Amino acid sequence: MKYINTTIICFLFLLTISCKTDKKEEARKETEAISILEKVANAHGYENWKKVKQIAFTFNVDRDSAHFERSWVWKPKTNDVIHISNGDSLFYNRKKMDSIAYKTNGGFINDRYWLLAPFNLIWDAANFEYTHSEGEMAPIAKKPMNKLTIVYNTEGGYTPGDAYDFYFEDDYLIKEWVFRKANQEEPSMTTTWENYIDHNGFHFAMDHKKPEENFNLFFDRIQTVMK
Known part of the structure; x- marks a missing residue:
C-alpha cells in the first residue's frame, strides 16, 4: 500500500x-x-487607446526665431475634429469632408502622426510593408539600436509611397526617426523623440529636435478624456 x-x-x-x-x-x-509593430505600439500605451473618448493637443514648431502652432480636438470614436488656429475654429467630421475640411485634415493627419506614430503602426498595418533589424547605427545618437522601417503603399493617403525608419532600444520607445519622401534613399528629415511624459497610461514624446539645427517640433496642452 x-x-x-x-x-x-x-x-x-x-x-x-x-x-x-x-x-x-x-x-x-x-x-x-506579438509582432514588433505591437511591441512598439504597446510600449507607448496603445492598449489604453480603446478607453479614449477625446484627445486634445497643440502642435508647435520653433525654427530659429519663428514659432508656429495649431491645436486639435479629436473624438476618435465619432471622428469629429476641431481645428483651432489664430483664434479661429473649424468643426468637421472625417467621414464627411468638403474641400476645406479635406485640406485642413491634411494638417491633422500630419500633426497626429507626429504624436501617435507608434499607434499608426497598428492602424496603418494593412497599408505598408515593414522590415526589422537589430544593431543598426542610429543617425543621431551614433550607437546601435533596433531599426524598424515601414514603406507605405504607392496609392491612397496624403503621402503615398513614403518611408519611415524608427530607431529604438530594448524598451521599444522610439528614440529617433527618419522620414524619407517617396522611399528615397536620402533622409528628408531626421529628428529625435525625447522628453517623454506618462499621461493616462500613454507615453508621449513631447520634443522632436534636429541635430545641429535650431529646430524643435513639440507638443503641449495634451488632454485626454477616458471612459
Whole structure:
C-alpha cells in the first residue's frame, strides 16, 4: 500500500511539473507571437487607446526665431475634429469632408502622426510593408539600436509611397526617426523623440529636435478624456 501511495504521489508531482512547463512554454510562444509593430505600439500605451473618448493637443514648431502652432480636438470614436488656429475654429467630421475640411485634415493627419506614430503602426498595418533589424547605427545618437522601417503603399493617403525608419532600444520607445519622401534613399528629415511624459497610461514624446539645427517640433496642452 505504501508503494502504491508513493507511486501515485510521484505521478501527481510529475504531472504538476509538466503542466507548469507547458504553461510557461505557451506564455513564451504568446510573447514571441506579438509582432514588433505591437511591441512598439504597446510600449507607448496603445492598449489604453480603446478607453479614449477625446484627445486634445497643440502642435508647435520653433525654427530659429519663428514659432508656429495649431491645436486639435479629436473624438476618435465619432471622428469629429476641431481645428483651432489664430483664434479661429473649424468643426468637421472625417467621414464627411468638403474641400476645406479635406485640406485642413491634411494638417491633422500630419500633426497626429507626429504624436501617435507608434499607434499608426497598428492602424496603418494593412497599408505598408515593414522590415526589422537589430544593431543598426542610429543617425543621431551614433550607437546601435533596433531599426524598424515601414514603406507605405504607392496609392491612397496624403503621402503615398513614403518611408519611415524608427530607431529604438530594448524598451521599444522610439528614440529617433527618419522620414524619407517617396522611399528615397536620402533622409528628408531626421529628428529625435525625447522628453517623454506618462499621461493616462500613454507615453508621449513631447520634443522632436534636429541635430545641429535650431529646430524643435513639440507638443503641449495634451488632454485626454477616458471612459
